Amino acid sequence: MSNKLVLYKMLQKGFAEKQRQRAEHQQANPGGDWRGGNSGCITEEGIIIGESPRNSVLRHMGVEMPTTLDDDLIFEAGFKNEEHWEELLKLAEVPIKMEEEIPIAWSLPNGETITGRPDIVVGARNTDVRPGSFVPEFGIELKLISSNGKMVRHAHFASANPIPYHVCQAAHYSNKMGIDWVLAYTNRAHLAPFFMSAKQFQFEHRAVIYTPDGNKVINVKPFISMYDITWDGDTMLMDGKPTLITASGIERFYQYCSDCVADKVIPEHGGDLDIWGNKEKKNHHVMYDDFVEANTNMGFDQWIAECKDIAEGEG
Numbered sequence: 001m002s003n004k005l006v007l008y009k010m011l012q013k014g015f016a017e018k019q020r021q022r023a024e025h026q027q028a029n030p031g032g033d034w035r036g037g038n039s040g041c042i043t044e045e046g047i048i049i050g051e052s053p054r055n056s057v058l059r060h061m062g063v064e065m066p067t068t069l070d071d072d073l074i075f076e077a078g079f080k081n082e083e084h085w086e087e088l089l090k091l092a093e094v095p096i097k098m099e100e101e102i103p104i105a106w107s108l109p110n111g112e113t114i115t116g117r118p119d120i121v122v123g124a125r126n127t128d129v130r131p132g133s134f135v136p137e138f139g140i141e142l143k144l145i146s147s148n149g150k151m152v153r154h155a156h157f158a159s160a161n162p163i164p165y166h167v168c169q170a171a172h173y174s175n176k177m178g179i180d181w182v183l184a185y186t187n188r189a190h191l192a193p194f195f196m197s198a199k200q201f202q203f204e205h206r207a208v209i210y211t212p213d214g215n216k217v218i219n220v221k222p223f224i225s226m227y228d229i230t231w232d233g234d235t236m237l238m239d240g241k242p243t244l245i246t247a248s249g250i251e252r253f254y255q256y257c258s259d260c261v262a263d264k265v266i267p268e269h270g271g272d273l274d275i276w277g278n279k280e281k282k283n284h285h286v287m288y289d290d291f292v293e294a295n296t297n298m299g300f301d302q303w304i305a306e307c308k309d310i311a312e313g314e315g
Contacts, residue, residue: 015069034060034254036104036116039168040270041249042256048270049244050168052285056257057267063307065290066314078144081186082119085142095123095134102136104176108251112258118173138180141170145187152193154185156225157205162238164275168245168253170229171236175247181229183238191220243275264300 038059040050058064067075082098089096099117107113120140143166145151152158162183174181187207196217198210207223210216230237236245260267271285294306 012069015072018072019067032105032113032115034112034114034257036114036172037169039116039165039172039250040253041164041168041171041245042252042270043244043246043249047244047273048253048268049249049273049275050165050253050270052269052271053253053257053260053267054269054289055285057260058291058304058307060257060261061304063291063304063311065311074144074146077146077188078142081144081188082142085120085140085184085186089120089122095125097121097123097134097136104173106176108255108258110258110262114254116169116173116176118177121177121179136177136179138182139170139173139177140182140184141166141173143183143185145185146189148191148193148196151187151191151220152196152200154225155187155201155205155207155220155223156227157203157208158201160202160225160227161274161276162227164245164271164273167227167229167236167238167243167275168250171245171247172250174229174236175231175250180231183227183229185225187220187223187225189222193217193220238275244273244277245275260300266296266300266303 034056038051038056040048040053040056042048086096086098098120102118102121104116104118105113118139119142121136122138122140124135124137143154145154150163153161153163162185166183170181170183198215198217201208201217205223207221208217209219209221211218228237228239230240231247232242234246234248235242236247237243257267259265269283269285269289271283272280274280291307291310294303294310296303
């Protein structure tokens with residue numbers, strides 16, 4: 001057997017052990033009934049924005065597609081992105097707490113819990129009131145850009161329209177901690193956007209390289225785009241502009257998911273609108289539904305059973 005095949009088998013073996021340890025850790029630390037990382041919002045009119053309730057219910061029921069070594073490549077890229085941000089902030093002597101150091105937890109009226117682990121919370125430098133204590137000032141939700149399409153959508157110099165479930169997650173943590181938040185996207189690659197029209201970019205930026213005539217974009221270099229998450233009462237603002245995301249809507253989302261399980265109702269996907277109320281060009285919940293073949297006409301229990309069969313068949 002060639003060395004490259006031997007090496008690949010070594011990587012697969014290491015990944016299998018990693019998955020075993022991850023499962024063991026999750027079993028020892030189950031967290032809440034619902035995940036803060038699967039945040040969504042339901043407006044008073046019943047519009048579902050952000051994460052799909054159907055996906056959240058399946059995860060709540062323990063139904064997920066298995067993670068492969070290929071999946072782990074992109075997951076780890078996101079983790080390493082967080083580690084780099086942590087390194088820079090600590091070198092800048094910024095007081096921070098991360099993940100398990102500063103979790104959120106709250107409950108629905110029925111007692112079911114929602115827990116989450118913010119990526120980073122920045123502490124106030126001036127702690128005269130309580131010297132030596134950690135006083136949260138604002139939080140950071142970190143996301144990694146890994147494709148041309150996501151680059152255009154998330155870049156502040158392009159579409160500047162973050163994916164709703166990213167916004168909902170940041171808004172969720174911000175509201176429950178009672179502090180502002182920053183949604184930060186990092187692109188760590190040179191992307192070739194297939195000679196996109198310069199009109200897709202709002203203004204010139206140092207990361208963007210144009211054709212000599214200035215009409216096309218031939219390359220986008222690494223960059224960071226950030227968005228402020230603040231509040232006006234119940235309404236979440238992004239860079240000072242009101243969105244459809246509300247604190248009450250986030251709670252309504254989790255209550256809906258909980259009710260679907262209790263009442264054995266197959267939840268809707270949602271995902272037709274962005275955070276501004278505009279129609280999405282693509283509903284990725286529907287386009288990338290791993291369980292689309294599960295029968296939704298035979299009731300909740302049968303649907304769950306078929307989704308489990310699909311997940312186990314991929315394992």
